[in-house]
Amino acid sequence: MQSSTSDDMLLQVSHLQKFFAVRKNLYSKPLYVKAVDDCSFSIQRNTVFGVVGESGSGKTTLGRVLLRLIEATGGSVLFDNTDILSLNTQELRLFRRRMQIISQDPYNSLHPRKVVKKLIGEGLQIHFQLSAQEIDTRVRDILTLVGLREEHMYRYPHEFSGGQRQRIAIARALVLKPEFIVLDEPTSALDVSVQAIILKMLKDLKKDFALTYMLITHDLAVIDYMADYVAVMYLGQIVESGSKDDIFKRTAHPYTSLLIDSVPPPTPSEHWSGHILNGEIPSPIHSPSGCRFHPRCPQAKEICKTAEPEVVEVQPGHVVMCHFPLGS
Amino acid sequence: MEQQRGDLLDISGLRVVFNTYAGQVKALNGVELWMNHGERLGVVGETGCGKSVTALSVMRLIEEPGEITSGALWFEGRNLAQLSENDLNSIRGKDIAMIFQEPVAALNPVMKVGAQIVENIECQRRSADAGQIPDKRAFSEIMRDMLGRVGLDWQRTENLYPHELSGGMAQRVMIAMALSSKPKLLIADEPTSALDVTIQAQILNLLNKLVRETQTAVLLITHAMGVAAQFCDFIAVMYAGNVVEYGSVQSIFRNPLHPYTKGLLNAVPKIGRTDELQSIPGIVPDLIDPPSGCRFHPRCPYRKPDCDTLEPTLRAAKTEPAADRHHVACFLYQNDA
Numbered sequence: 001m002q003s004s005t006s007d008d009m010l011l012q013v014s015h016l017q018k019f020f021a022v023r024k025n026l027y028s029k030p031l032y033v034k035a036v037d038d039c040s041f042s043i044q045r046n047t048v049f050g051v052v053g054e055s056g057s058g059k060t061t062l063g064r065v066l067l068r069l070i071e072a073t074g075g076s077v078l079f080d081n082t083d084i085l086s087l088n089t090q091e092l093r094l095f096r097r098r099m100q101i102i103s104q105d106p107y108n109s110l111h112p113r114k115v116v117k118k119l120i121g122e123g124l125q126i127h128f129q130l131s132a133q134e135i136d137t138r139v140r141d142i143l144t145l146v147g148l149r150e151e152h153m154y155r156y157p158h159e160f161s162g163g164q165r166q167r168i169a170i171a172r173a174l175v176l177k178p179e180f181i182v183l184d185e186p187t188s189a190l191d192v193s194v195q196a197i198i199l200k201m202l203k204d205l206k207k208d209f210a211l212t213y214m215l216i217t218h219d220l221a222v223i224d225y226m227a228d229y230v231a232v233m234y235l236g237q238i239v240e241s242g243s244k245d246d247i248f249k250r251t252a253h254p255y256t257s258l259l260i261d262s263v264p265p266p267t268p269s270e271h272w273s274g275h276i277l278n279g280e281i282p283s284p285i286h287s288p289s290g291c292r293f294h295p296r297c298p299q300a301k302e303i304c305k306t307a308e309p310e311v312v313e314v315q316p317g318h319v320v321m322c323h324f325p326l327g328s
Numbered sequence: 329m330e331q332q333r334g335d336l337l338d339i340s341g342l343r344v345v346f347n348t349y350a351g352q353v354k355a356l357n358g359v360e361l362w363m364n365h366g367e368r369l370g371v372v373g374e375t376g377c378g379k380s381v382t383a384l385s386v387m388r389l390i391e392e393p394g395e396i397t398s399g400a401l402w403f404e405g406r407n408l409a410q411l412s413e414n415d416l417n418s419i420r421g422k423d424i425a426m427i428f429q430e431p432v433a434a435l436n437p438v439m440k441v442g443a444q445i446v447e448n449i450e451c452q453r454r455s456a457d458a459g460q461i462p463d464k465r466a467f468s469e470i471m472r473d474m475l476g477r478v479g480l481d482w483q484r485t486e487n488l489y490p491h492e493l494s495g496g497m498a499q500r501v502m503i504a505m506a507l508s509s510k511p512k513l514l515i516a517d518e519p520t521s522a523l524d525v526t527i528q529a530q531i532l533n534l535l536n537k538l539v540r541e542t543q544t545a546v547l548l549i550t551h552a553m554g555v556a557a558q559f560c561d562f563i564a565v566m567y568a569g570n571v572v573e574y575g576s577v578q579s580i581f582r583n584p585l586h587p588y589t590k591g592l593l594n595a596v597p598k599i600g601r602t603d604e605l606q607s608i609p610g611i612v613p614d615l616i617d618p619p620s621g622c623r624f625h626p627r628c629p630y631r632k633p634d635c636d637t638l639e640p641t642l643r644a645a646k647t648e649p650a651a652d653r654h655h656v657a658c659f660l661y662q663n664d665a
Contacts, residue, residue, distance in 0.1 A: 262529035
């Protein structure tokens with residue numbers, strides 16, 4: 001486990017848990033959906049930390065718990081060496097400005113009855129108490145920065161295309177000069193040519209404003225293009241994490257390997273899809289015993305059914321949760 | 329009857345408009361594409377380029393306020409565009425079947441899965457052997473056999489309702505239903521777009537196996553270039569209501585000719601790709617008032633003086649073997665004309 005406490009770590013997450021209680025009826029005992037189960041990792045300043053996994057693996061919940069948009073069940077999140085999970089509402093407000101989120105669906109994440117100026121300027125008013133004039137200037141500046149024009153200030157979200165809305169969402173996050181942005185599937189709703197523009201812009205902005213991203217996506221190709229470090233999630237757990245090359249070139253977890261193999265490469269080739277990952281992601285309420293991946297794992301042995309694997313460091317910084325990591 | 333370019337399907341000069349309050353949307357502007365028996369044609373393009381409208385036109389499912397204004401849809405020598413509703417019903421679901429992006433939404437929510445498949449088989453048989461007493465037990469046998477072929481346990485599945493199925497299972501049920509009539513053409517409209525990559529790989533593998541067995545041709549509509557590259561023999565690239573490039577999957581991916589195809593391929597992220605992504609400048613045009621001439625000309629880096637007045641037609645690219653059927657609608661390649 002990475003346990004560095006050096007200052008270049010912007011975010012240090014340890015043993016983070018988020019359980020949702022579900023009841024069959026009012027009187028039954030609650031069952032727990034372990035959406036995030038004992039996740040630990042650190043995010044270095046000015047890097048992109050990619051989180052990848054199938055739907056239902058807990059990626060989005062992880063991002064939201066980090067920002068305290070939902071409350072964690074356990075664990076700690078050190079943001080710039082302060083445990084933000086223990087802050088009260090007033091203390092937290094100071095941190096809110098520094099951590100922003102851009103979500104997947106630009107059709108739902110913008111208030112339909114607010115004009116762009118209000119959407120972007122609202123945060124400035126709350127966090128900086130600026131004059132109307134000053135807000136006006138800053139909104140103008142940020143709009144140009146994300147490739148929109150001044151005249152867009154008084155339009156409503158429905159007047160924009162998906163790509164333009166995502167630009168507004170980016171502007172709204174950036175205007176507060178944050179240090180950390182959670183990008184939750186930022187381009188999944190967009191066409192490839194628009195996706196290319198948005199991803200390039202996010203890359204440039206990161207450089208210009210010394211930003212740190214946590215990029216949540218199901219698209220491994222986007223992860224490969226954007227991320228420096230990658231965590232692979234399966235049923236609420238991080239089953240493998242490491243640098244981008246660790247994950248793509250020195251893959252250690254069978255799940256990661258199968259996930260990569262199931263992406264159809266965008267060039268015609270004869271040898272695709274030799275390996276298919278069978279079955280579907282199980283219900284997070286009744287997650288399998290032992291290693292949670294064992295029912296789908298082609299390498300599963302007896303021990304995988306009974307004992308949960310330890311987190312092992314196969315190489316410095318490259319951790320994997322598997323009894324029989326690949327290549328060892 | 330005209331000569332068909334493909335012996336299964338030949339769409340020529342297909343125009344579809346939608347009459348809306350905001351104006352007439354010229355959704356398809358003379359679409360050209362064709363395919364032979366057993367072939368797999370991928371139709372790729374971005375949102376709003378007319379992929380799905382093309383698919384729906386083949387099934388003649390364009391409804392008010394939409395309308396096919398001109399063009400021919402030759403299917404095995406018959407022009408679907410001119411058939412009566414009765415004649416169409418003997419083709420729909422039987423010779424041409426269709427699966428959709430949202431499998432759960434495409435199934436009847438208040439009917440058990442097994443019964444839905446049986447009902448479908450019954451409908452096909454009714455038109456085929458009219459007058460005979462339907463043999464329900466035989467239909468159930470076919471249903472169970474089909475569920476088995478798509479990798480589902482019929483004993484468990486046949487009594488489930490659609491909401492009890494996962495997305496992957498529901499798509500398998502759709503495939504079972506569609507292929508139960510051994511159609512000559514399967515139209516698959518974004519069949520895996522709503523699924524995870526791992527499930528997508530399973531479904532593509534399954535489709536691959538089944539259509540090979542039944543010799544079914546597939547018209548695959550997708551925006552995912554990877555899916556098209558791996559599954560299809562031929563590709564048609566659409567932009568703003570036109571097929572701008574058509575040819576074998578090798579010729580399109582290895583030697584794209586149309587500036588839009590080039591731009592699209594350069595925008596696709598790929599594992600292991602190290603260069604920067606290139607985007608296409610500008611935005612997709614409004615089809616109520618589409619650009620004159622070539623609809624791509626406002627965004628085209630290679631535009632020539634005539635591009636904004638003349639409309640290019642889809643013509644064979646002369647430099648390549650005929651088997652590649654490489655065609656492109658761009659003046660850059662039509663100097664000799």
